[in-house]
Amino acid sequence: MGVLMGWRELSRVLVRETAYRASRKFGSGVSGRKYFLGGFFSGSMALGILFMSFLSVVSSVMFLSDIGALPLLMGALGLLGLFFGAFAVTAATNTILSEDLLKPISFMPVDEWDLRIALLLVGVYLGGASVPFLVIPGVIVASLYFKMWGLIFWGLVEAFSVLLLAFGIGYIAGSLGGKYTRSLFLRGVQTAVWLVFLSLAGILQIVPQLFPGASLPREVLDVLPPFSFGGAVLGLGPAILSSVIFVVAGALVFWYGVSRLWRMAGSGLSSVPVSPAGGRPLLRSGFFEPLLKDLKLLARNPRMLAYVVYYMNVVPLMIIFSFMRGSKTALMIPSLSLFMAGFAGAGAGYFYVAEGEGSLLLYVLPVTRGWLARRKAATCLVFSLPTMAIIATLGYVFGEPSIAVTGIIIFLLGAIGSSLAFSFLAARGLPRSPAVWTYETLREGYAGAQIIGLLFVIGLFLVSAFPVFVSESQGFHSSLLMALSASIAFFLVGLATIKVKDEPL
Helix, strand or coil, X not given: CHHHHHHHHHHHHHHHHHHHHHHHHHCCCCCHHHCECCCCECCCHHHHHHHHHHHHHHHHHHCCCCHHHHHHHHHHHHHHHHHHHHHHHHHHHHHHHHCCCHHHHHCCCCCHHHHHHHHHHHHHHCCHHHHHHHCHHHHHHHHHHHCCCHHHHHHHHHHHHHHHHHHHHHHHHHHCHHHHCCCHHHHHHHHHHHHHHHHHHHHXXXXXXXXXXXXXXXXXXXXXXXXXXXXXXXXXXHHXXXXXXXXXXXXXXXXXXXXXXXXXXXXXXXXXXCCCCCHHHHHCCCCHHHHHHHHHHHHCCHHHHHHHHHHHHHHXXXXXXXXXXXXXXXXXXXXXXXXXXXXXXXXXXXXXXXXXXHHHHHCCCCCEHHHHHHHHHHHHHHHHHHHHHHHHHHHHXXXXXXXXXXXXXXXXXXXXXXXXXXHHHHHHCCCCCCCCCCCCCCCHXXXXXXXXXXXXXXXXXXXXXXXXXXXXXXXXXXXHHHHHHHHHHHHHHHHHHHCCCCCEC
């Protein structure tokens, strides 16, 4: 019993510290107690389990029209569980290793076996426990509908194998974090991996539209794990063999991930100190040195960099893609440029959070909030330039050069204004006393203003795009005029923040 309480207490300590540190590293605006809202972790495992169970049942009902759709049902639930589980475990283990959360515990009289169990269970508490419930409830509903009780057996086997594979992938990916931070190339690889994780939903949305006629042959789908579990229910021999191989592969990946995670955790190689921002570049009044400093800070944190790129480039790209409507695409460029410009400034808070521990140094330097707001706005504007390039390309390809140039002008004016305005709000919301900047330390006024600003931008976009939907080419000039006027207004609002009385940090 004493041993049991040992790893339980250690797990609680690690979960609490991991959730707190991860809320800072993710910069997602959630507190440690709400680290994985909804499907991952939200105060208790029970809520995550209920959410996943609801999602599983709803997905199952959608596939009940045909018994032949069982491979699709089993495959969809398995892939979704694999994604959620691997993401949750990767985030938890990466935070533990990169933040060296095991070091303080290692100095305590703790049994090594208890510490190993506690390390492995952090992923369970922070989202992994809900993974099987993406499969089991939906399978139970399908088995009751089709009266096929063997479906429950194969559903349990699939849930168990997906859980093992998700945890194995999570342990491997999470253990690579410390090594990646030592190499520029490997940090880039880790950033790309995080972008794939974050963008998976968008990829699944875009690919079918790019290849509308593409589909896997039914013979391939029936034997492709985890779709093969549905074929195993139907008694297909190749599907049964494929499912068994998947179970064995999941167990092997899990075993390798566990051994690698403990090897990295015990080697002490995961600690990579990130030097705070130096005083010399901060005191220089030039444009490029503060910008380069922000880029270096983000480059040292691949996960934060992935979040910035995702919310400032990938999400806008998904939105733009969803509004591509053939001949109307070029006509939508002015209103889309306005919307993306207003959206660009909303990411200004990330560049404050990226300071990390270095924010403590800023309080002892002669830095003002206005100076900081302008520098962070410049960094925000630089990260939004790829979106501008995409808009200009669409205007040129689907329209003509004049539309591309118009889109660039509208975007630049609006993005400059929104970046300055949102950055100014974030700077005003910083703590008055020395503190590590996180989304939790920014005052609530910034989050509220951010939401109101985005809603206002959405409203302007709908108003400016309305003439195009009503009369297409006849309404283009009205849409262009409204979008240009709104972007000029954004620009003037941004300039007005510069004139506000400055104050020390």
